[in-house]
Amino acid sequence: MNSIDPVGLANTVLGGALLGGLIALSAVGLSLVLGVMKLVNLMHGQIVVLGAYAAFYLAAFWGISPLLALPIVFVLGFAFTAPVQHFILAPVAKHGEEAGLLTTFALAIILENLFIRFFSGDSRSLDTAFSRETLAIGPINLPTIYLIGFAISLTVCLAVWMLVTRTSFGRSLRASSEDPISAAIVGIHVSRVRWGTFALNGGLASMGGVLIALCFSFTPSSGSEYLLTAFAIIVLGGLGNIMGTFVGGIALGVIQSLGAYFFGDGYRTFVGLVMLIILLAIAPNGILKRRRSL
Amino acid sequence: MKNGISILLSRIATPTRVGPRDFIIVAVLAAIAFAVPYFAGTYQQEVGFRILQLGALAAAWNIAAGYTGLVSLGSAAFFGIGVYTMAIASNAGLPIALCVVLAAGVAGLFALIVSPALFRLRGLYFTVGTLALAEAMRIFVVNSPWFGGQAGIYLTARAPKAYDLYWIALLIAVFVVVCVLLLLRSRWSYRMQAVRDDEDVASQLGVRTYRTKLWAFGLSGALIAIVGSIQALNQGIVQPNGGFGMSWTIDIVSVAIIGGMGTKVGPWVGAVFIVLLGEFLIQFPEIHLAVVGVVLVLVIRFMPNGIWGTLTLALQKNRNFS
Numbered sequence: 001m002n003s004i005d006p007v008g009l010a011n012t013v014l015g016g017a018l019l020g021g022l023i024a025l026s027a028v029g030l031s032l033v034l035g036v037m038k039l040v041n042l043m044h045g046q047i048v049v050l051g052a053y054a055a056f057y058l059a060a061f062w063g064i065s066p067l068l069a070l071p072i073v074f075v076l077g078f079a080f081t082a083p084v085q086h087f088i089l090a091p092v093a094k095h096g097e098e099a100g101l102l103t104t105f106a107l108a109i110i111l112e113n114l115f116i117r118f119f120s121g122d123s124r125s126l127d128t129a130f131s132r133e134t135l136a137i138g139p140i141n142l143p144t145i146y147l148i149g150f151a152i153s154l155t156v157c158l159a160v161w162m163l164v165t166r167t168s169f170g171r172s173l174r175a176s177s178e179d180p181i182s183a184a185i186v187g188i189h190v191s192r193v194r195w196g197t198f199a200l201n202g203g204l205a206s207m208g209g210v211l212i213a214l215c216f217s218f219t220p221s222s223g224s225e226y227l228l229t230a231f232a233i234i235v236l237g238g239l240g241n242i243m244g245t246f247v248g249g250i251a252l253g254v255i256q257s258l259g260a261y262f263f264g265d266g267y268r269t270f271v272g273l274v275m276l277i278i279l280l281a282i283a284p285n286g287i288l289k290r291r292r293s294l
Numbered sequence: 295m296k297n298g299i300s301i302l303l304s305r306i307a308t309p310t311r312v313g314p315r316d317f318i319i320v321a322v323l324a325a326i327a328f329a330v331p332y333f334a335g336t337y338q339q340e341v342g343f344r345i346l347q348l349g350a351l352a353a354a355w356n357i358a359a360g361y362t363g364l365v366s367l368g369s370a371a372f373f374g375i376g377v378y379t380m381a382i383a384s385n386a387g388l389p390i391a392l393c394v395v396l397a398a399g400v401a402g403l404f405a406l407i408v409s410p411a412l413f414r415l416r417g418l419y420f421t422v423g424t425l426a427l428a429e430a431m432r433i434f435v436v437n438s439p440w441f442g443g444q445a446g447i448y449l450t451a452r453a454p455k456a457y458d459l460y461w462i463a464l465l466i467a468v469f470v471v472v473c474v475l476l477l478l479r480s481r482w483s484y485r486m487q488a489v490r491d492d493e494d495v496a497s498q499l500g501v502r503t504y505r506t507k508l509w510a511f512g513l514s515g516a517l518i519a520i521v522g523s524i525q526a527l528n529q530g531i532v533q534p535n536g537g538f539g540m541s542w543t544i545d546i547v548s549v550a551i552i553g554g555m556g557t558k559v560g561p562w563v564g565a566v567f568i569v570l571l572g573e574f575l576i577q578f579p580e581i582h583l584a585v586v587g588v589v590l591v592l593v594i595r596f597m598p599n600g601i602w603g604t605l606t607l608a609l610q611k612n613r614n615f616s
């Protein structure tokens with residue numbers, strides 16, 4: 001990289017910001033689960049992959065456009081993860097934090113290998129009518145799909161934020177996250193709140209998977225990368241801070257794109273991971289220390 | 295960090311006494327295992343190699359995770375360091391034994407370098423940090439110009455025969471066992487278990503927690519790298535997804551948990567179980583790991599102390615009642 005071309009750089013930064021906002025959707029649920037259930041959900045990446053496959057097969061068999069499939073994918077993700085929490089994760093909670101963590105690790109292994117078994121190891125991608133279109137703003141060209149995904153992600157994040165701050169479920173959720181025992185004493189059904197949170201995370205993560213798959217190809221083994229990206233985002237944005245997660249996503253997108261711009265595309269994820277480790281070490285509660293919305 | 299698993303485990307692990315009897319048992323078992331190539335075929339030697347390899351890896355992981363509470367999902371980073379050190383050093387013409395020592399040294403150095411960042415993280419965050427570290431290492435090796443990229447590096451050293459590999463693996467397994475036993479006889483094990491059960495209290499009692507964790511993490515990583523360096527000899531070619539792949543972490547974690555975290559014998563029981571399960575499912579490679587995952591879920595839920603831990607507890611109970 002001898003000379004830095006300003007238009008290319010602006011393109012990279014803007015594209016990265018849009019992409020990061022889009023990816024933030026897959027991270028919002030992870031942050032809720034960590035806040036409410038004190039559970040590091042290592043199967044998160046596989047739920048994201050599952051959402052991508054659901055949209056892929058909905059498009060392949062019934063010709064449903066991935067964007068129209070988003071509500072269906074949300075329902076599928078919700079329905080898939082609700083029993084996982086109820087029958088598998090809730091019973092091991094009494095063995096401590098590590099038991100839950102390692103159980104989700106085992107579930108991630110199971111899911112990933114079932115994906116390989118049933119969906120084959122091939123790399124897949126989602127196509128829409130405007131996948132290859134770009135939108136020109138002056139000299140800057142941005143893929144239309146990034147803009148659409150960004151808008152969808154922002155809308156859903158706002159909806160989740162409303163749900164958490166403005167509804168009675170949100171109140172129970174915040175109470176359970178703050179102090180589960182006191183919450184139970186004042187009559188909140190904490191285990192039901194956890195169940196709802198985990199299933200909500202399932203729905204959100206699978207929708208996030210659809211958006212990611214619209215921009216990048218995916219394989220059954222993409223899960224761990226999605227998980228770590230989502231982690232980097234929530235650590236940047238601050239735990240349980242929903243709009244913070246969205247901003248964190250934008251920040252990560254910009255950082256990753258700059259990394260890819262200066263060091264080559266292979267380093268896109270590497271830059272994010274190194275930043276995650278440094279951030280965890282220096283500021284585990286996030287750099288956006290504003291008002292906590294959770 | 296005080297929680298269910300460590301409370302349950304400390305019941306078993308704390309009274310662990312290591313006496314001369316343990317060393318004699320190890321010597322007898324090693325002598326029997328040494329004789330295996332004289333009457334068993336190549337297939338049995340390969341299965342034996344795999345058991346010794348996984349057992350040694352899980353026993354090494356157990357030093358950090360089982361006794362010190364540093365549940366790491368970054369074992370693949372250390373394993374990969376071992377694999378690549380062997381490839382690069384042996385291609386440079388160094389003798390194999392020196393390469394193995396070098397692998398351990400590089401891994402220890404790596405632990406030292408990453409510890410300031412990782413040890414600021416407690417409990418679950420430490421686990422996530424190690425997972426990120428291993429992935430970062432893999433991606434770095436894929437993309438950097440020095441390690442042969444995706445294609446990897448071919449070893450110029452002559453590939454060892456099945457029985458040679460088996461004996462090398464046995465030697466290393468015995469080395470790991472002796473390390474663990476000596477560690478359990480020393481004061482370090484008390485410091486480590488104190489850090490695991492409650493880091494803050496341990497620190498108040500005068501345990502240098504950082505140093506204790508670093509020794510445990512470094513030793514664990516160095517032993518994992520030694521096993522990794524042998525895997526490089528076994529394969530003849532090293533590649534990022536093989537050396538730094540998540541599959542090694544998955545194997546290590548499932549072996550240690552199914553056998554029993556924080557017990558001396560657990561990792562070896564787990565290794566026998568996992569390898570035999572793999573041989574049993576050899577016709578169905580695609581569902582093999584999924585089955586391992588299901589077993590893991592069941593073990594965590596119904597016998598959180600693993601096979602060996604559950605057996606020990608049951609025996610202790612019987613002895614108390616009779």
